[in-house]
Amino acid sequence: MKNLSVFSILLLVLFxxxxxxxxxxxxxxxxxxxxxxxxxxxxxxxxxxxxxxxxAKGRCKLIDTCFCQYPC
Structure with missing residues (x-):
């Protein structure tokens, strides 16, 4: 029973x-x-x-456009 409790807590932390x-x-x-x-x-x-x-990460999109992605 104790192992089940520990497993449940670990699963909760993971989620x-x-x-x-x-x-x-x-x-x-x-x-x-x-x-x-x-x-x-x-x-x-x-x-x-x-x-x-x-x-930030940048990549070219089309011929003359730079597309940037960054954390909000």
Missing amino acids: IAAGSEVMMGEACEEQFSFGAEFCDAKTCENMCIKKRGRN
Whole structure:
């Protein structure tokens, strides 16, 4: 019976941790246009980090648009 109680508590803690991780994983998105210039992957990544912090990720979308994702 004692093992069942310990198992139940561990299972509860696991579900609480998993639920909070899902909530922390929300991401905001933003796009920047380079205008007449082509989007460069390295420049896009650096620009996202500079504007939105070190956890931001950047990738080129279309020819001249940088798409940033960052924690809200």
